Each structure stands twice: as C-alpha cells, then as structure tokens.
Amino acid sequence: MSNGESRPVSTLRLAERMSRLGTESAFEVLARARALEAQGRSVIHLEIGEPDFDTPPHIVAAAVQALRAGHTHYTPATGIPELREAIAREVSRTRGVEVGPERVVVTPGGKPIMFFTILALAGEGDEVIYPDPGFPIYESVIRFAGARPVPLTLREENNFAFDPDELRSLVSERTRLVIVNSPHNPTGAVVGRDALAELARLAQDRDFLVLSDEIYSRILYEGEFASVASFPGMLDRTIILDGFSKTYAMTGWRLGYGVMPPALAEQVTRLAINCNSCVPGFVQLAGVAALTGPQDDVSRMVEEFRRRRDAIVDGLNRLPGVRCLRPAGAFYVFPNVSGLGKDSRTIARDLLDEAGVAVLAGDGFGRGGAGYLRFSYANSLENILEALERMGRLIETRYR
Known part of the structure; x- marks a missing residue:
C-alpha cells in the first residue's frame, strides 16, 4: 500500500460488552410503521410511550426567555x-x-x-x-x-x-x-x-x-x-x-x-x-x-387519559379471545391475547402489516410478557376506537 493511502477496515471488531446491550422494541416497530406509511398505508400508532399533548405554553415560554437571556x-x-x-x-x-x-x-x-x-x-x-x-x-x-x-x-x-x-x-x-x-x-x-x-x-x-x-x-x-x-x-x-x-x-x-x-x-x-x-x-x-407553575394542563391530560383507558379496556374485553385488566396508572394496557391461538409477536406483526395498528409484543418486555400485547393509549380517542375496529376485523377474518 502506497504512502498516504488509508488501510480499509476489513472487520469491525466490537467489544464483548456490546453483545450484552439490548434495545427497545418500540423504536423498531415505529420504524417499520413509518416505512409502511411512506408506502401510503394508514397506520394507527399505539406503540410509542409518548404523550400526544403539547408541552404546556408557560413551560415553553420559560425556555424561550432563558435562551434570550443567554442561558x-x-x-x-x-x-x-x-x-x-x-x-x-x-x-x-x-x-x-x-x-x-x-x-x-x-x-x-x-x-x-x-x-x-x-x-x-x-x-x-x-x-x-x-x-x-x-x-x-x-x-x-x-x-x-x-x-x-x-x-x-x-x-x-x-x-x-x-x-x-x-x-x-x-x-x-x-x-x-x-x-x-x-x-x-x-x-x-x-x-x-x-x-x-x-x-x-x-x-x-x-x-x-x-x-x-x-x-x-x-x-x-x-x-x-x-x-x-x-x-x-x-x-x-x-x-x-x-x-x-x-x-x-x-x-x-x-x-x-x-x-x-x-x-x-x-x-x-x-x-x-x-x-x-x-x-x-x-x-x-x-x-x-x-x-x-400551574398544574392544570397535567390534570386535564390525566383526565383525558382516563377517558381513553376506559374506552380501550372496554373495547378490548369485547373482542373474542382477548381479556384486559383496567390499569390504575400510566397510559398503557397489557391485554392477554393467548386466547387467539397465536404467539404475541405474530399477532403484533399481523396487526401492523394487515390492520395498520402498531402495538408491541409483550415478550419484548421479558419472558413474563409472552401471550400479551402492549397498547399505548397516548393517541386520540377517535384513533383508539378505529384501532379496536381494525383489530376486531383481523380477529374475525384471521383467527376465528
């Protein structure tokens, strides 16, 4: 190799500890869902644990003021x-x-x-x-x-x-x-x-x-x-x-x-x-x-989450082969879908690919999650109800 030329890296040798580092399946499912949307598919996002509300205005104003003040x-x-x-x-x-x-x-x-x-x-x-x-x-x-x-x-x-x-x-x-x-x-x-x-x-x-x-x-x-x-x-x-x-x-x-x-x-x-x-x-x-500052926005958000929680729990429990506890906090439900006769990863994949509903397989949260799905109800009530309808149609045509 002549002087001035760099030697190509033939193999990237990673430290052993990198093999012990996991990830979050939510971001992987989000990427797949975005790819489907890029193809013109309609996808309802119930996979990401992120409130769908804007940051309260007084918090944003405080940050803007701080930036202008040189912080x-x-x-x-x-x-x-x-x-x-x-x-x-x-x-x-x-x-x-x-x-x-x-x-x-x-x-x-x-x-x-x-x-x-x-x-x-x-x-x-x-x-x-x-x-x-x-x-x-x-x-x-x-x-x-x-x-x-x-x-x-x-x-x-x-x-x-x-x-x-x-x-x-x-x-x-x-x-x-x-x-x-x-x-x-x-x-x-x-x-x-x-x-x-x-x-x-x-x-x-x-x-x-x-x-x-x-x-x-x-x-x-x-x-x-x-x-x-x-x-x-x-x-x-x-x-x-x-x-x-x-x-x-x-x-x-x-x-x-x-x-x-x-x-x-x-x-x-x-x-x-x-x-x-x-x-x-x-x-x-x-x-x-x-x-x-004022906490009114937090109270309103929690009340809206409560409304969505009740709608998604009631809707899931009406679906054949599905049962779901009513959670006391956060903005997730974890329905048991073992009655559908398929593993949770297959069901999650079918929901996304065939019904356009992005959710997470329960075993992405550990072995104890096998047979469950995680739904985030940090989405509008209208979208949650549409997602339930889509899931119901999938169960009727695919799993019954």
Missing part, C-alpha cells in the same frame, strides 16, 4: 441550584420525606439515572432483581454492567404487582439492587403500600438498595401514589427516578432526575461528567417553570 452555556453537572431546589421541594411534598438538593442529580432524561445507578452499584458477581415484564432497558443495563439480572415475574392474577414472598425467595447475599416501577410500564399496574412496606423491610434486613422508577407517578387514576422512599429507614436506601417527559409532555426536552443518598449522588455525578457533562440551562429553567 446557553455549561451548567453544573448535578443541575442548576434553582431546579435541584425545586425538585427537592416537590419530592419532599409528594413523598412525605425531607429531601435536600444535595440528594438531587439532574440528567438528560430519566434513563441516565437508571444507567448510572446500575453502573455505580452492580458489577461482576452481583445480582440485580428487576420486574418481568418490565421496561427492557433494566435488563439491558444490568447485563452491560456485568451483573446478573434476576427477573421478578409479575402475574396477571396478582394485577401485575410483585409478590413479596416471591421477591424474598430471589434475594441472595449477592443482591445489590432491586428495581421497582410503579405505576408500571408495560402493564399500568400500581404497587400498593403493603407490598412496598414488605420491600422496605426486606431491603433493611438483607442490606440492598432500591431503584424506584416513578416516572409515571403523576399519571394515576385510582388511589394515592406511594413511594418506597417514604417508609422509615428507606430514604438512604432508595434511588428515586423521575422526570418531566411523561407528566409535562416533555419527551423531546430530555429532562429527568434522580433523588438518592448524597454519597451515591457524588458517584452518579462523576459518571455524568464522564458521559454528558451537564443538561442545558434553558431546559432546566423550563423544568423549574413546570414544577412551580
């Missing part, structure tokens, strides 16, 4: 003081515990809290218990960190809440972290106070921490939200994951946060510095406006 430079890696203080006040009020800003780390979305917490706490030989079915990134990051993922099966007969006795049987001397998500993706289940109390007792008896994913805490239809961090002795054993994406329809803003023991916050901040440096100041000031 376009680096910010502290933990977050600006105004936002960390606002988060601390909000968490103190809603969880009933005294939280200071030294416990708060602001991140670009909620996923970094998940990623950084697991990387900081779990390594080779450690175990992390996670919900199954559950958000697929839990297992993905556990494996990437080199730890062993231990699934805690959530069952329909238990309204998809975890069984404390089953959790107790999974905890070992190697358990470093237990992940709980309430309200839950993909089922919409809400964990009750009794189960959380048992989790709190177990965490203190067996000396592990809890990552409590509370990103849907404001999207609740029945009862009151409860956090494991609120139980005696648990504030220093809990990492609360929350953010602005779901509550304030701010998915594209990428603004989340974690509330955790100060010693862990220092380590998570080190990871943030190595990864993303900081979150833009104008985005954080929009977050301050979200927390301290």
Whole structure:
C-alpha cells in the first residue's frame, strides 16, 4: 500500500460488552410503521410511550426567555441550584420525606439515572432483581454492567404487582439492587403500600438498595401514589427516578432526575461528567417553570387519559379471545391475547402489516410478557376506537 493511502477496515471488531446491550422494541416497530406509511398505508400508532399533548405554553415560554437571556452555556453537572431546589421541594411534598438538593442529580432524561445507578452499584458477581415484564432497558443495563439480572415475574392474577414472598425467595447475599416501577410500564399496574412496606423491610434486613422508577407517578387514576422512599429507614436506601417527559409532555426536552443518598449522588455525578457533562440551562429553567407553575394542563391530560383507558379496556374485553385488566396508572394496557391461538409477536406483526395498528409484543418486555400485547393509549380517542375496529376485523377474518 502506497504512502498516504488509508488501510480499509476489513472487520469491525466490537467489544464483548456490546453483545450484552439490548434495545427497545418500540423504536423498531415505529420504524417499520413509518416505512409502511411512506408506502401510503394508514397506520394507527399505539406503540410509542409518548404523550400526544403539547408541552404546556408557560413551560415553553420559560425556555424561550432563558435562551434570550443567554442561558446557553455549561451548567453544573448535578443541575442548576434553582431546579435541584425545586425538585427537592416537590419530592419532599409528594413523598412525605425531607429531601435536600444535595440528594438531587439532574440528567438528560430519566434513563441516565437508571444507567448510572446500575453502573455505580452492580458489577461482576452481583445480582440485580428487576420486574418481568418490565421496561427492557433494566435488563439491558444490568447485563452491560456485568451483573446478573434476576427477573421478578409479575402475574396477571396478582394485577401485575410483585409478590413479596416471591421477591424474598430471589434475594441472595449477592443482591445489590432491586428495581421497582410503579405505576408500571408495560402493564399500568400500581404497587400498593403493603407490598412496598414488605420491600422496605426486606431491603433493611438483607442490606440492598432500591431503584424506584416513578416516572409515571403523576399519571394515576385510582388511589394515592406511594413511594418506597417514604417508609422509615428507606430514604438512604432508595434511588428515586423521575422526570418531566411523561407528566409535562416533555419527551423531546430530555429532562429527568434522580433523588438518592448524597454519597451515591457524588458517584452518579462523576459518571455524568464522564458521559454528558451537564443538561442545558434553558431546559432546566423550563423544568423549574413546570414544577412551580400551574398544574392544570397535567390534570386535564390525566383526565383525558382516563377517558381513553376506559374506552380501550372496554373495547378490548369485547373482542373474542382477548381479556384486559383496567390499569390504575400510566397510559398503557397489557391485554392477554393467548386466547387467539397465536404467539404475541405474530399477532403484533399481523396487526401492523394487515390492520395498520402498531402495538408491541409483550415478550419484548421479558419472558413474563409472552401471550400479551402492549397498547399505548397516548393517541386520540377517535384513533383508539378505529384501532379496536381494525383489530376486531383481523380477529374475525384471521383467527376465528
């Protein structure tokens, strides 16, 4: 090869850890759905977990004002003081515990809290218990960190809440972290106070921490939200994951946060510095406006989600071979479609390819999701009703 010529790469050699990293099927299904739409097909999108509402105007106005005021430079890696203080006040009020800003780390979305917490706490030989079915990134990051993922099966007969006795049987001397998500993706289940109390007792008896994913805490239809961090002795054993994406329809803003023991916050901040440096100041000031401003838009959104939830649950339960629990939170339903005689991946594919309805196969959320589908009802009531009609026609012609 002559001087000045570059040598072509014959084989891309990836690090072994990349083989342990998973993905989210929602984005894969979205890409397939968009390809069908590009061919002129009509597709109703019930696959993506994203509110179909605009960010409230006063939040947008706060970001615009911040941009014009020059908030376009680096910010502290933990977050600006105004936002960390606002988060601390909000968490103190809603969880009933005294939280200071030294416990708060602001991140670009909620996923970094998940990623950084697991990387900081779990390594080779450690175990992390996670919900199954559950958000697929839990297992993905556990494996990437080199730890062993231990699934805690959530069952329909238990309204998809975890069984404390089953959790107790999974905890070992190697358990470093237990992940709980309430309200839950993909089922919409809400964990009750009794189960959380048992989790709190177990965490203190067996000396592990809890990552409590509370990103849907404001999207609740029945009862009151409860956090494991609120139980005696648990504030220093809990990492609360929350953010602005779901509550304030701010998915594209990428603004989340974690509330955790100060010693862990220092380590998570080190990871943030190595990864993303900081979150833009104008985005954080929009977050301050979200927390301290009017909450009417949130209430209206939740009421509309309630209306859609009732319509989709009632419609699914009228379909032959389908049964569906009524979720207490989030904006997902998780119908059991095992009565249709096909596996959930086949049904999801047929719904998209033949009926133009994009949904997710339940086993994309873990083995416990086999035989289920996940529908996001973050779409208009009109589209939800049309999707139910299309599904009904598919069942009648294809599965009966």
